[in-house]
Amino acid sequence: MTKKLILLDQDGVLADFEQGVRQLWQQTYQQPLPLAERKHFYLRDDMPAQFHQQLAQIYSSKGFFASIPPMADGIAAAKRLLQAGHDVRICTSPIQTYQYCVSEKFDWVCQHLGEDWLQRIILAKDKTWVRGDILIDDKPQISGSLIPQWQHWIYDQPYNRMQNNPHRVSWSRLETWAQLLT
Ligand SMILES: [Mg+2]
Structure with a gap:
């Protein structure tokens, strides 16, 4: 070799990463991540615009990256x-x-x-x-x-x-x- x-x-x-987002989303908002099919690299591009702010909040929250x-x-x-x-x-x-x-x-x-x-x-x-x-x-x-x-x-x-x-x-x-x- x-x-x-x-x-x-x-x-x-x-x-x-996606599983980490799902977990923290559920924990934070008490509902499943509103994501149907994965077609785009960025999660936000597969989610309705109304949730983009909440998604950004997940990404920047303390503990998120360590919890993935x-x-x-x-x-x-x-x-x-x-x-x-x-x-x-x-x-x-x-x-x-x-x-x-x-x-x-x-x-x-x-x-x-x-x-x-x-x-x-x-x-x-x-x-x-x-x-x-x-x-x-x-x-x-x-x-x-x-x-x-x-x-x-x-x-x-x-x-x-x-x-x-x-x-x-x-x-x-x-x-x-x-x-x-x-
Ligand atoms: Mg990557």
């Missing part, structure tokens, strides 16, 4: 890639209301992956500035001010299925592991 520098996005790849549950197999996947000999980094973009988001992203990594992984966090609003061989990210298209050095491998989610990408990965797919471990 050739050693690669693998950048892992946090939300939607390691952390189950891990994706199925996400933690094991990150550890497995590292153990296999790759250089694995977590490449994540904090939201504009960063006040709790930034520190709680660190809390999350510490809680679920362990303290050793804190040194693997790269915060970047523009991921094209980060070097790497592969960026595994659920965002359909990743743009920025530089030509990326990494190849974007899309992490399969219902809201990005319209996006063509020759590399579509998921932690539960054997094919993903064949591609990443050979």
Whole structure:
């Protein structure tokens, strides 16, 4: 296996962002998240405008980012890639209301992956500035001010299925592991 520098996005790849929103929404507003079908990357684009304010409140509330549950197999996947000999980094973009988001992203990594992984966090609003061989990210298209050095491998989610990408990965797919471990 050739050693690669693998950048892992946090939300939607390691952390189950949508599930986190559902949980806190229910807890806060005592009703389920008004979300039918996922077609767009941003949750708000799949929700009626009348709820956008409440959604923004969830994102910026204390405790939200730390409370997001891990994706199925996400933690094991990150550890497995590292153990296999790759250089694995977590490449994540904090939201504009960063006040709790930034520190709680660190809390999350510490809680679920362990303290050793804190040194693997790269915060970047523009991921094209980060070097790497592969960026595994659920965002359909990743743009920025530089030509990326990494190849974007899309992490399969219902809201990005319209996006063509020759590399579509998921932690539960054997094919993903064949591609990443050979
Ligand atoms: Mg993401």
